[in-house]
Amino acid sequence: MGFQQGLSGLNAASKNLDVIGHNIANSGTVGFKASRTEFANMVASAMGMAQGNNNGIGVQVDAIAQQFTQGGITLTGNSLDVAINGNGFFVVKQSDGSIAYTRAGNFGLDKEGNLKTVDNDNVMGYVVDPSTGKIQSGATPVPMSFPTG
Secondary structure (H helix, E strand, O other), X not given: OHHHHHHHHHHHHHHHHHHHHXXXXXXXXXXXXXXXXXXXXXXXXXXXXXXXXXXXXXXXXXXXXXXXXXXXXXXXOOOOOOOOOOOOOEEEEOOOOOEEEEOOOOOEEOOOOEEEOOXXXXXXXXXXXXXXXXXXXXXXXXEOEOOOO
16 A cells, blocks of 8 residues: 555656646646646545545646736736736637637737737727717627727
């Protein structure tokens, strides 16, 4: 049984190194949020082992948790780049029509004036009442567009 305990520790440490490597490799990626490896104690599945103490047969990776702490905000010189200070996500509509969420705010305009991500997804927003400046009640997100002609 001692070999299996040691092997479970090596497997968990290997997965933790994978997560650390992923964090380092993506540290310069726009909107990237780091991950953290969360470990859990493995317990015996047989009843009555070690007089009721079923702990201690190894370790396993319980979860890879995203860390949504505030990162650094950097000026880019692009007037369409935006950042979220605190909690939240940008809502985007992908080319297949599905809705996705991102923290990457490096946006641009297409030829028609639609606000797009670098992956060509539409950035979504809410219609605002021009007289009050407030979001219209019951509004659903629509693609943001800034036509220039």
